[in-house]
Amino acid sequence: MARCGGGAAPKGPGPAAAERQRLKEALAEQLRQDLDRLLVEGTHSDVTFQVGDEEVRVHRAVLLARAPLLCERLVGRQLQLHGLEPAELRELLRILYSSDINLKEIEELFMTIIQESNTTTLPNTQKNVNCLGQIKRTPVDQNTPSGAVQKGVPGLVGIEEEIPEAVIDAESNKAAAGNSKVETASVLGEDLLMLYKKCCCPDINICVEGKNFQAHRAILCARSSYFAAMLSGSWAESSQEHITLQGISHAEMNVVLHSIYGAILDFPDKVDVGHMLGIADMYGLDGLKEVAIYILKRDYCNFFQKPVPGKQQPVLECMAIAHSLGVENLYAACMKWVGKHFARCFSEKSFANLPTDLQNNCLVTLINSLNHKNAALRLMESDRLINSLPRVKWTETGCGLGSTASRGMCNLYCCKLPTRSTK
DSSP: OOOBOOOOOOOSSSHHHHHHHHHHHHHHHHHHHHHHHHHHHOTTOOEEEEETTEEEEEOHHHHHHHOHHHHHTOOSSEEEEOSOOHHHHHHHHHHHHHOOSOOHHHHHHHHHHHHTTTOOOOOTTOOSOOTTTTSOOOEEESSOTTOOOOTTSOSSSOTTSOOOEEEOOHHHHHHHHTTSOOOBSSHHHHHHHHHHHTTOSOOEEEEETTEEEEEOHHHHHHHOHHHHHHHHSSSGGGGOSEEEOOSSOHHHHHHHHHHHHHOBSOOOTTOBHHHHHHHHHHTTOHHHHHHHHHHIIIIITGGGOSOOTTOOHHHHHHHHHHHHHTOHHHHHHHHHHHHHTHHHHHTSHHHHTSOHHHHHHHHHHHHHTOOTTTHHHHHHHHHHHHHHSOSSGGGHHHHHHHHHHHHHHHHHHHHHSOOOOOO
16 A cells, blocks of 8 residues: 655755756646647637637636736626737737746736727726635635535626635645645646635536535646546536546545646645556546656655665555556666665565565566676675575565575676686
8 A cells, every 4th residue: 555645845955856846847837838738729718809800719717817807807708809919919818828927917918908999897896706816705615515516606607797715625625735835836836726726717516525626627628638538528527517526535636636726746645645646647647647756756765865774665665556557667766776775675574575576577677787797796695685584484585586686696797707728
C-alpha cells in the first residue's frame, strides 16, 4: 500500500528544490497551453464577442476568474465591439486566458471598449455579481441532496443574475487543502482555483460518494482527456448537468479538481500517492501524474541520494508501484538505484516480499551493470551480504540472488585477469 502525500516542500538549493522548480514550470506551461487551446477551439463557450463580421467565442467562467470587473459589465451572450481589430481582440483574450502578467490594464481596456461600443452595460451599483471580489455574496449549499446544479447558479444564463459562493463541505475542504496552504504552479492556477473554490458560475455537478462538486465543463474538457470524451463526445453524460463517478473517493476527487484548476504541486495528507498515480492515468491528467511521480521520488526515494540504513523499503515500494502502473522512467530509476545498492536492498525483508519477476529484474540489472572496474568490489559486497543474512526462510531469496550475482561477478572478474604467457 502506497503511503500518503503531504511532505514538506523543499527549501533552499539542492536537487530537491531544483526538481520542484522544474515541476512547477512544467505544470504552469501545461496549464497555459490548455487554456490557450480552450480559447482557440471555443469548446463549451457561452459568450460571443463580435468584431466586424468575425465572431470570437469565449468562456464566462474564465473571464470571471481572470477579469471579474469585466464580467460586471457583461449582459447576455453576445457583444458587439467597435474600435478593435479581430487580431487585437484575440491577443487581448490570449493574455486574459493564459498570461501571468498583471491583468489590471487589460481588464480596464476591455471595460473601456465595451462602454464605447454602445453595448448594454450594468450599473455600477449592481451587487452580488463578482463572486471573486469583495462584493457581498450569497452562499448556497454545494452538497445538495439531489446533486443537481442549482437553478440560481448562472451556468447557462446571463451574468446579471446572482453568482453565489458555495459553502464548501468542511471535510472535503480539509481533504483538499491538507494541513497547509495549497501551492499552485502559477498566478493563472491561483485564479482558476479560486473560481472553483468559490463555486462561481458552474454548469455541471459531479457526485462522488454522495458528495457534490460543482465545476465548469469548459475547464474540465480543456484539462482532462477523460472529461473531454465524456462531456464533448457521444457519451450520455455530454448532455447532463449532473454526473456520478465511480472508483474514486471524494478526497481523491478533490485532488483531481484542484489539479485541473490550480495545477497544484502537492497532495494533502491521507491521500494514497500510488492510487492517485493510477487515477491521473485514467483521467488523462498528465500534470497530476507528474506531481504523483515527483512525490514518490521525494517521499519514497529521497531523489535517489545515498541510502540511509534501514530506509531502503520505500524505494522498493516505489519500484513496485511504478512497475504495476507502467511508469517506465520511474521504474528504471528505482531499478538502477537498487542495483547500485543491492547489498542493502537484498537484505531487506520487503525485498523478499516483492514479486519474483521484480526480484529477477533487479538481479539482471545488477549483472548488466558489472564491468572490470567494479566487479571485484561488487563481489566483496555480495559475499558480505550472504554471510550477514540470518538463515531463516525469508532470507533465502536474498542469499540465492546474492550467490547468483557472485558467480556472474567471478566470471567477469576472471575473464578480465591478465593471462600469463608460457614458452
